[in-house]
Amino acid sequence: MLQVKQIVNNIFTSNTYLLFDDDYDYCWLIDIGDFEKVANAIPSGVEVRGVFLTHTHFDHTYGINVLHKAYPNCCVYTAEYGKVALYDEKKNFSRYHEAPFVYEGTDVAVLQDNEKVEIYPGLFITAIATPGHCPSCLTYVLNDWIFTGDSYIPNVKVVTKLPNGDRKQAKQSRDIILQMALGKNICPGHGEIV
Ligand SMILES: [Zn+2]
Structure with a gap:
């Protein structure tokens, strides 16, 4: 059976989620x-x-190079803009923090709006484009779970006053997320699962 485990990171208490099924010898992550x-x-x-x-x-990405070293075959899934930003310390904002980095791996898959990835036989995760906080924002739906990143954090206003933020898009994305989230566990990029 699929299990979801929340891991709270040290920087800005962002969340990583571990997705795994005991019947298989591989797992998946939401953010790192x-x-x-x-x-x-x-x-x-x-x-x-x-x-x-x-x-x-x-x-949401600062462990990506250590992850890549530990699991060289691990594929990184992101949106089109995310593929650019991963290789640009200005666009991933790490330049403005103490440890600037760009991704050292090459295995990056670009997901389009509504694209599905089969993570276990017969089990699909769906990416939904939810730009606004950042053009790379994707929300993921998996069974009863929805992973919203910073596009929707319950009781927190979406931050859009950043380079490449867009308030209007953020509102549209939030409406899409709220509709999809009905009856699901909301797993945001910061804070508790709701
Ligand atoms: Zn963010």
């Missing part, structure tokens, strides 16, 4: 912060096959 915490949460012998980025801001 502190690799060590993630590694401790992964059952032994289980490999990370891919990481789905909610967006490419550094607080």
